[in-house]
Amino acid sequence: MLIILYPVIFWFLIFSKVARQSSFDYLKRLYKSSGGMTPKPTLFNVYRHIYAFGECILDKLIIWSGNLDDLNYSFDGMEEFNDLASYGLGAIIVVSHLGNLDFCRAIAKFHPNVDLTVLVHTTHAVKFNKLLKAINPESALNIIQVSKFSMQDAMLLSEKIQKGGLIAIAGDRVPLTWGNTTALDFLDSKANFPLGAYLLGKTLGCPLHSLMAIKVNGQYEVSSKKIADFREPASQQSMDMAAQVFANILAAGCLRSPFQWFNFYPFWQGVDHE
Template sequence: MKPRHWSTVTEAGAISGIRFMFAIYRWLGRLPFRIVLYPVILYYFLFRGAARRASLEYLRHMRADNRLTSQQPLLLQSYRHFMNFGESILDKLAVWQGDISLDSLAFHNHEVFDDLMHQGRGCIMVGSHLGNLEICRALAKRNVNVTVNVLMHTAHATRFNEMLARANSEAHLNVIQVSEISPATAILLQQKIDAGELLVIAGDRTPVSGQGNVSEVSFLGERCDMPQGPFVLASILRCPVLTIFCLRRERGGKPFFDLYVDHFADRIRLPRRDRQKALQETTQRWADLLADYCQKAPLQWFNFYPYWHRSAADSTSKQSPKR
């Protein structure tokens, strides 16, 4: 049976449950939240079989590609993977209501970002579901002249987006629905780039409209599809491309975030004759970079969906010579 596309999977958990967990955090603090989180995550770990299998599959690929150094049993690693996801939900709510300040953020390679901003140049920032992109709000805090626009499939997480808005109705990013980019949307995005604004788009999920406009790449040792959309859009808008990752760690018992911004391209050029080849090479370069950052924070890639063409076990068995 063909696996469901990620965009067809509904939000896990009722909004009332998220509100309850957030209320625990607001009134009692992070430690009681974590205590309650353990059984909640255990429930989802046990009864969300598809998500658990996707987590285990990802961890097998990480281990097979020598990017997961921990020798803990994969099932325990998978539970910790789920726990990290639970913590990330709290972090998203906390940053929106102002509980996570710039003191909890280390901005790496900020010169790359600052140079563009000083020139008044807009750009596309390609992110992923590795870490916590909500912290990109810190970019706007560092420079009041920066406007951040997030391109996302908002229909996939309507209730959670409403929860973020309630956490702080004034602290918001411009969210643009992009199930597909129409000519009108392209004109709007060009205007934002020309005005020196940022467009943030995830580059690790295939298009909502179907399996077209993807490149087959090697990611963590196996073939999978990754979207061409961010790079096609960048070529149309003729703007620089940066990548952005925000990874979480503990410092002094409190969450701390490393925000990495890297230069990817001054401009994406897709010659008419070799368009697919250029897209393939560009998307593969992105996949390689994503794999490198997954190694920095193995349990923070929150893609709980079938991802690869073959399982890691199948890939390993087919590569092993028969005796």
């Protein structure tokens, strides 16, 4: 089945200048940050990066179809996350475009009673979720489009947290029309990261945990780490500090599996021009 990827990825490599240059820029920064321990920023490695994205799409199809066990995966450091899901402790789950973001859909397999809401930045995800529901009703999630975020949505999210629900939001994708950003240290450079997840956590008074599924040697490593806990009014941890914790987690994941970060746009644009 992977053979069908070759012409698509070749087209993407040749004709998508933004994706190609963004991949090269990311690999260059990662190579420098790792002291030369990660793949060099070459055209061949840009191809490998895009090819890994194609593989990820095929894996998403497996997840969406409900056949998660067709994939190899393991868990690491999931104890606190499992407590959140199992005991109904409301929290913000900060996900990323590192690895397979759609492993969030697999949470229901291990925690069937969890109430998971996903915040997205585009209408495409909402429409796609409807398509998934038609194909496989169990794969659909509660989705809110944050580009049209309203007070009613804020009240809904507050209610979900109070009832022990989990709210997932990407921490590495800057929205076009919603939310503030902050410049953080990432791969030895400054890059803009969205503050939406931390603003929600601070406002709703709840903990934040990361959730990532990175493919290493053909197996997904699913992990979760604590980012911040805003349940205590006296907490001195700022939103910027929490965001930097996430950026550090993301950087460590990129070093662990260099071709798994699928953010094919100028991530450092407007902040750092190395």
